[in-house]
Amino acid sequence: MRYFLLLIAFFLLVGCATPPAAASINLSDLQPLPGVSATAVKPLRVAVAAIISPKGTVDSYGPLLDYLAEELDRPVELVQRRTYGEVNDLVQSGEVDVAFVCTSAYIVGQRDFGMQLLAAPQVMGDTVYHSLLIVPADSPAQSMADLRGSVFAFTDPISTSGRNYPVWLVQQMGETAESFFSRTFYTYSHDDAIRAVANHVADGAAVDSLVYAFALEREPELAQKTRVIHQSPAFGIPPVVVSPQARPQLVADLQAALLQMNETAAGQAALQAAGMDGFVLIEDALYQSVRELETAVNREP
Amino acid sequence: MTIQNSQFLARLWRFAGAFSVRTKIMGIVLALVLLLGVGITVQVRSVLTLALEQRLQEQSISVARDVAARATDLILVNDLFSLHQLLVETQLNNPDVRYAFVTDSNGTVLAHTFGPGFPQSLLEINTVASSDHHHTILLDSDEGLVWDTAVPIFDGKAGVARIGLSEAGMQATVTTLTGQMLLTTVMVSAVGIAAATLLTWVVTRPIIELKQAAEAVGQGDFQQYVIPWAGDEIGELAEAFNAMTADLAQAEKERAEREHLRSQLLEKVITAQEDERRRIARELHDETGQSLTSLMVRLQMVNQQCPLPDIQEQLDDVRTLVAQTLDGVHNLAVELRPSVLDDLGLAAALHRYVQDYQVRYPVEVDLVVMGLEERLPSAVETAVYRIVQESLTNIARHAQAQTASVLLECRNGRIRTIIEDDGVGFDWDQVKENGRLGLYGIRERAELLNGVLTIESTPGQGTSIFVEVPL
Structure with missing residues (x-):
């Protein structure tokens, strides 16, 4: 009798291996997806x-x-x-x-x-903003000149604060972005550029002052990880x-x-x-x- | 319960007893290996299935979370191609991923890995609330079990990522492992059979030797010695067997000595009996016979000198009585120990005996003696004579036979005697019960001379007695 119970326990254990399926589905029954229906009110x-x-x-x-x-x-x-x-x-x-x-x-x-x-x-009562040149908090760089040969993050190819102004700064030193920096890349947003610098993915970046202030407000730890070394004149x-x-x-x-x-x-x-x-x-x-x-x-x- | 148990044990014992030790050991080894192998396989299979299933479930969650995180920006910036690429690569990098798709917050499919169409019913099967971390269910699809996980993208604002992980790969792994374990079990079984064969040989060799020795001892060979191969129970049995054999040998020796003494004693008794008979026969013949003869002669003389007819008549009666007594004494002397046996030998003695026998009993006896020209040892002559005498006496007393035959043949240093009759025969067992010692007597005589005596008799079929004695 004991052996019989043991046997039952054994098969129960084996039986427990697979939980029951919640639903069944036929994965090979493919149908065309319906087109997006036009909404009554044009958004x-x-x-x-x-x-x-x-x-x-x-x-x-x-x-x-x-x-x-x-x-x-x-x-x-x-x-x-x-x-x-x-x-x-x-x-x-x-x-x-x-x-x-x-x-x-x-x-x-x-x-x-x-x-x-x-x-x-x-x-802040005004309709201007600045381009801020930022570096990691532990970077020794004090100006754009110190960033020669470093990795630089641009935000967007037609961004004023994120590309045009830092490139202009480099051009003032008689260089091009390609010759001055060892490597450059685009983050396609200012907050990602700040994060790239904070995480040492880039040695420097130029960002929108409004975005920078807003980002510091939302993620205060970015203030400890980044440092502003230059501020541009005011832009619209x-x-x-x-x-x-x-x-x-x-x-x-x-x-x-x-x-x-x-x-x-x-x-x-x-x-x-x-x-x-x-x-x-x-x-x-x-x-x-x-x-x-x-x-x-x-x-x- | 106890009775049932004992019955069960008895049945088990009968069943197990029907197989040889070799089969039992093989059976034990095989049963153990197979039971262990299959048991472990089943257990490992179930544990592994559970563990892998859990891992698959966790993997479906992590893959779905990963896709959701990476899809967020792609959905927000409407980069549907990259979204599609993300799903395709996810499937490529995770072979267990059966499908992946992303819906926007309205439930419209933005990208999927199904190719030309989409299984519409899949959309409603698994839903997840915006606040949930994930929601996983197990689907029973036409391609096997699938763990489907839904993860909200950007708190549901960007939609939902759905990943389906098929159990097919896992099942294949489990099946492969099960197959390998069973294969291992079979291989171990093969090794087990080899080991069991060796073990069986090791275990049964002493047993077989013991059996052979026991058979030899059973046939009287007490010189058997079994080598105790090991210090285990079988070794102990071998030692006990050897001790027993030694005891038996000792007992046999003592028995043989006693038998020898008994034979000697019997021989002496028989010899003494024969000597005594011979002495009494001679006494009867020489003294009593002579006295009676001279008594008759005197009576004859008295009769001739007596004038009175009455007295003469009475004297004649007395003389007849004395003559009868003389005959009786003579017969008694011959019966006790015929002097002719000592003087002329066995053949002559038997001829004389048969002659007298036929006078005294109504049985016709045919005596044939072959190859008995020379005298035999006295003991043999006496023994054969007494055997024939006892046999013929038995025939006369019990067999109710008409005829009997006695054949005596001396050849190749052996003397063979066959005594047959056409009487009623007898049942040997019944004779033993009745305690008739005559037959034992003739057997003892034959065996004392290292001879063999065989009696064949069935009721109504007559009796044959064969005696063969070496010279």
Whole structure:
């Protein structure tokens, strides 16, 4: 009898080996995927250039887009692309209605297809920002000259603060980026450039001062890991733009919504999430220095 | 329970007893190896399956988490090609990954590894909440079991990554391992059989030697000595056997001595008996016979001188009585020890005896003597004479025979005697029960001379007695 029980226990143990399946499925029964159905209400498509990383963008601009959806009473869709150039293409082709772009992207877009300024965010009471040259906290470098032969992280090929200004600095020393640095690479966002320096992936990088301040606020440990060794002159702040073919009514509605944003509690909360005080109208003249820098850096040698 | 147990044990004992020791040892070794091998295989298989399944489950979670992390930016910037590449590479780098796909937050499939189509029913099978770390279920697919893990991408804002890990590879591993273990079991079994053969030889050799020695001892050979090969139980048995053989040899020796003494004693008794008979026969013949003869002569003389007819008549009666007594004494003397046996030999004595026998009993006896020209040793002559005498007396008393035959043949230094009758025969067992010692007597006589005596008889078929004695 004991042996019999032992035998049963043995087979129970063996039987326990495979748990029961939760559901059954036929993996070879393949069907074509349905196309995306057109929604009844056409959403407002908002592009945000990759000044900060895609996830950071969602976190920062999410409340702002929710605010716009509420104000305009239509769904808003966030569109992101890896590079500034791709966002510019979307604006030009009208695939997005409104875009948050970088200053130099505006310069290029305005020059190439007449990209229109809609408004600009005001940060710390001003509509300017700087390019900051940062190095790892333990780096001995004190200026761009000390970074000769090092690895340098650019943010985007047409970024003012992330590429054009540091390249201009190198050109002032009679060098090119290729000859001055041992190696360069693109991070396609400013917060990733900061992380690259903090983690010693790059020996130096130039980043948007607004993004840097915002990033330090969110990740205080970055302040211990990085150090600013140079600050550029003030540049016009990255604007909000629309396509030259944008319907005037939409332009007016968007402008109104943005300019009145800090007048409601929801709007203030959204502005706070994006690290902005509010939106103001802006003149193309503010971007003259950026335009000159862009011309100087990308001039044919 | 106890009774059942003992019955079970008895049955088991009978069953086990039906096989030779060789088979038992082989059986034990094989059963042990097979039981152990199969048991361990089954156990390892189940443990391994459990462990690998757990690992597969964990792997499906880690792969799904990895894909979700790497897919986040690709989804956000709408880089569907890179997303597809990510899934393809994930499948390429993890052979167990049966499928991988990514849906956006609305559940629309953004990229997948199924190729031309997509199994739509897979979409709803596994769902995961935005706040969950992951959600894993086991699917029973047409290609075997699949661990399906869903992981929310960017807290569900960017969608869901789904990974399916097939158990096929794991099952193949388990099957291969099981096969190898069973193969090992078979190989170990083969080695076990070889070892068991050797072991059997080692164990059974002393037993077989013991058996052969026991058979030899059974046939009377007490010189057997079994070498105790080992100090184990069988070695002890061999020593006990040797001690027993020595005891038996000693006992046999003592028995032989006693037998010898008995034979000597018997021989002496028989010799003494024969001597005594001879002396009494001679006394009867010489003294009593002479006295009676002279008594008759005197009576004759008295009769002739007596004038009275009455007295003469009475004297004649007395003389007849004396003559009868003389005959009786003579017969008694012959019966006791015929002097002719001593004087003329066995053949003459037997002829005389048979002659007298036929006068006294209504049995016709045919006596044939061959090759007995010379005198034999006295002991042999006496023994054969007494055997024939006893046999014929038995025939006369019990056989109710009409005829009997006695054949005496001396050849090649042996004397063979055959006594046959056509009487009622007898049952040997019954004769033994009745305690008739006559037959034992003739056997003893034959054996004292190293002879052989055989009696063949069945009721109604007559009796044959064969005696062969060496000279």
